[in-house]
Amino acid sequence: MREPVKQTPGTDPTQPVVEAEDVHKYFGSLHVLRGVGMEVQRGEVIVLIGPSGSGKSTLLRCLNHLEKLDRGRILVNGHPMGYREVNGRRVELREREVAKQRRDVGMVFQQFNLFPHLTALENITAGPIHVLQRKKEEAEAQARQLLEMVGLPFKAHAYPAQLSGGQQQRIAIARALAMNPTLMLFDEPTSALDPEMITEVLDVMLKLSDQGMTMIVVTHEMGFAKAAADRIIFMDEGRLVEEAPATQFFANPRHERTRQFLSKILH
Amino acid sequence: MPGWDWNAFGRYLISGYLLEGAWTTIWLSVVVMVLGLLLGLVAAIMNMSKSPVLQGIAKFYLWIMRGTPLLVQLIIIYTGLPQIGIRLNVVQSALLGLSLNEGAYLSEIIRAGILSVPKGQFDAARALGMDSSTLMRVIVLPQAARVMIPPLGNNFNGLLKTTSITSVISMEELLRRGQMLIQVEFRVLEIFVVAALYYLVMITLWGMVQRRLEAHYGRSVAPATTTERRSTVAPDSGNGEGAATAVERREMEHDLR
Numbered sequence: 137m138r139e140p141v142k143q144t145p146g147t148d149p150t151q152p153v154v155e156a157e158d159v160h161k162y163f164g165s166l167h168v169l170r171g172v173g174m175e176v177q178r179g180e181v182i183v184l185i186g187p188s189g190s191g192k193s194t195l196l197r198c199l200n201h202l203e204k205l206d207r208g209r210i211l212v213n214g215h216p217m218g219y220r221e222v223n224g225r226r227v228e229l230r231e232r233e234v235a236k237q238r239r240d241v242g243m244v245f246q247q248f249n250l251f252p253h254l255t256a257l258e259n260i261t262a263g264p265i266h267v268l269q270r271k272k273e274e275a276e277a278q279a280r281q282l283l284e285m286v287g288l289p290f291k292a293h294a295y296p297a298q299l300s301g302g303q304q305q306r307i308a309i310a311r312a313l314a315m316n317p318t319l320m321l322f323d324e325p326t327s328a329l330d331p332e333m334i335t336e337v338l339d340v341m342l343k344l345s346d347q348g349m350t351m352i353v354v355t356h357e358m359g360f361a362k363a364a365a366d367r368i369i370f371m372d373e374g375r376l377v378e379e380a381p382a383t384q385f386f387a388n389p390r391h392e393r394t395r396q397f398l399s400k401i402l403h
Numbered sequence: 404m405p406g407w408d409w410n411a412f413g414r415y416l417i418s419g420y421l422l423e424g425a426w427t428t429i430w431l432s433v434v435v436m437v438l439g440l441l442l443g444l445v446a447a448i449m450n451m452s453k454s455p456v457l458q459g460i461a462k463f464y465l466w467i468m469r470g471t472p473l474l475v476q477l478i479i480i481y482t483g484l485p486q487i488g489i490r491l492n493v494v495q496s497a498l499l500g501l502s503l504n505e506g507a508y509l510s511e512i513i514r515a516g517i518l519s520v521p522k523g524q525f526d527a528a529r530a531l532g533m534d535s536s537t538l539m540r541v542i543v544l545p546q547a548a549r550v551m552i553p554p555l556g557n558n559f560n561g562l563l564k565t566t567s568i569t570s571v572i573s574m575e576e577l578l579r580r581g582q583m584l585i586q587v588e589f590r591v592l593e594i595f596v597v598a599a600l601y602y603l604v605m606i607t608l609w610g611m612v613q614r615r616l617e618a619h620y621g622r623s624v625a626p627a628t629t630t631e632r633r634s635t636v637a638p639d640s641g642n643g644e645g646a647a648t649a650v651e652r653r654e655m656e657h658d659l660r
């Protein structure tokens with residue numbers, strides 16, 4: 137099995153994994169994130185819900201600097217993501233340094249985005265070999281453990297096109313885990329799947345949360361939210377409108393928007 | 404000297420002098436292709452960069468190289484530059500002129516290839532912590548290869564023939580050797596038919612290589628899945644025939660934009 141969730145050397149376990157303050161993001165004139173603030177503690181599982189277009193994907197993509205911020209800041213494990221602070225001003229990091237920071241943050245996409253020219257095993261070892269400069273044998277040994285963990289030990293040499301959607305997504309999770317991230321981001325990981333494949337992916341995610349992985353999950357699978365989420369956050373029009381522990385969130389939503397949204401997705 | 408002379412034809416067919424010329428054509432084409440690919444890759448990446456300066460340089464380069472005849476470029480390099488103190492010998496001039504020219508056309512093929520790779524692939528590679536060069540080398544270019552190999556192959560086919568233009572700056576490739584032989588032997592038809600046959604053999608052999616390359620690069624990349632929709636930036640222009648003319652390849656280039 138996987139080694140326990142890694143802690144960045146020199147950081148204390150009470151250091152939040154994510155600290156976001158007043159995050160703003162524009163696409164042209166479209167104001168997509170309108171002052172988002174959040175804190176995620178080590179080992180927490182956050183489920184992020186909200187209507188389509190509310191900015192959930194954009195927020196996740198800001199957390200690993202796939203998108204630049206226009207205002208505010210995001211710290212991951214205490215370090216400003218994508219930026220360096222010089223005399224109180226932020227300067228964007230060079231591409232190589234951003235790449236280094238991203239090693240700590242795994243991401244799983246709605247469309248899987250497996251590398252189609254590589255086998256399942258090669259997808260999983262791509263990061264360790266080409267980013268962490270690990271030896272091939274070492275990377276493959278770890279990849280086989282991960283294949284075991286996601287329940288696909290016999291698919292090492294299959295190409296993505298030969299795998300079902302659910303299998304592809306489980307390989308994608310293994311690929312992200314191979315970097316030993318401290319934080320895992322999931323952007324609607326089951327939305328592109330046929331219903332019968334959703335559970336196999338959610339099961340892997342549940343297993344991961346049991347192992348203490350820090351996770352931010354955008355999903356409308358409320359079963360998963362109830363089972364795994366420490367907190368549920370409702371996002372609407374670029375703001376975090378409401379957050380609560382799972383039980384409380386469903387039983388007793390405070391805002392009208394949240395209630396409306398829940399009534400739509402719970403039936 | 405009327406009539407067709409089979410004896411002379413036979414002699415020219417195995418003439419070491421012409422064969423050497425053919426060999427020059429081959430190595431010149433290969434070296435130019437390699438240099439052109441490097442130049443083309445750099446130009447393609449600059450052309451797609453967010454920096455307006457880099458983009459401007461790349462666009463200017465393409466504009467010059469594709470807006471003027473190769474013949475003019477070669478003459479400027481070999482005959483014109485010495486006037487301002489830059490002296491390149493024949494081989495250097497041929498390599499420089501052809502590579503610069505080829506790089507411009509190849510860069511558009513490479514660019515189309517890179518654009519054919521879905522954005523999600525870039526996201527996934529970046530999310531793993533890959534920097535741009537790793538991302539290109541490990542993830543993007545191998546996938547782009549499938550789209551790029553057919554037009555690149557056609558380009559090489561054209562290049563084998565285009566090298567004959569360097570005869571004007573007295574590069575001793577196949578055509579030039581033929582011309583020089585004619586000056587001693589006066590057998591225009593026999594010598595040029597032999598030269599043409601050599602070109603045909605080179606092109607035919609290349610066509611075989613190209614088909615293998617296409618089969619190889621089409622192999623591991625299994626058919627696009629529903630989640631890996633590919634944009635259709637680059638037409639699948641490779642029929643593996645390897646018989647596109649220089650004009651055709653220029654036109655094909657045009658379609659790629």
Ligand SMILES: Nc1ncnc2c1ncn2[C@@H]1O[C@H](COP(=O)(O)OP(=O)(O)O)[C@@H](O)[C@H]1O
Pocket residue numbers: 163166168186187188189190191192193194195
């Ligand atoms: N790259 C982009 N360029 C322009 N607009 C974008 C881009 N990405 C997202 N948007 C817009 O930003 C808004 C929020 O998108 P997104 O974060 O994907 O929402 P969600 O994931 O909650 O559905 C939407 O209106 C979307 O159209």
Ligand SMILES: [Mg+2]
Pocket residue numbers: 192193194323324
């Ligand atoms: Mg989204």
